Amino acid sequence: MAKQIARETEVIFYERETYMYESKEEASQHDSFMIAAGWLRVDQYEWKGAEGTEETMFFQIFTKKFLQRSEERK
Numbered sequence: 001m002a003k004q005i006a007r008e009t010e011v012i013f014y015e016r017e018t019y020m021y022e023s024k025e026e027a028s029q030h031d032s033f034m035i036a037a038g039w040l041r042v043d044q045y046e047w048k049g050a051e052g053t054e055e056t057m058f059f060q061i062f063t064k065k066f067l068q069r070s071e072e073r074k
Contacts, residue, residue, distance in 0.1 A: 006072065013066040016042075021058040031060060039064045 017039075021027040024046075031041060039062040049055030 008072075009070040011068045011070075013068065014063055015066065016061065016063045018059060018061045021060070024058055027058040027060055034060075034062050 019027075019030060021030065027044070031044075035041065041060055042063050043059075043061040045059050047057045047059065049057070
């Protein structure tokens with residue numbers, strides 16, 4: 001008769017964060033920090049404000065994968 005000796009479960013979580021910046025330089029500096037911390041930049045874009053304004057904002061979206069592992073020995 002077969003006897004189970006181990007069971008392993010993996011659950012993968014993805015965390016997503018969106019950041020807004022007032023300048024491209026600020027976005028670039030934060031980009032370096034996030035990548036060094038293990039985040040992956042999945043998108044970046046520039047938004048020009050309403051017509052007739054000088055406002056420009058920069059956005060970046062990062063994601064990070066977390067693995068939760070559970071092991072049971074019998």
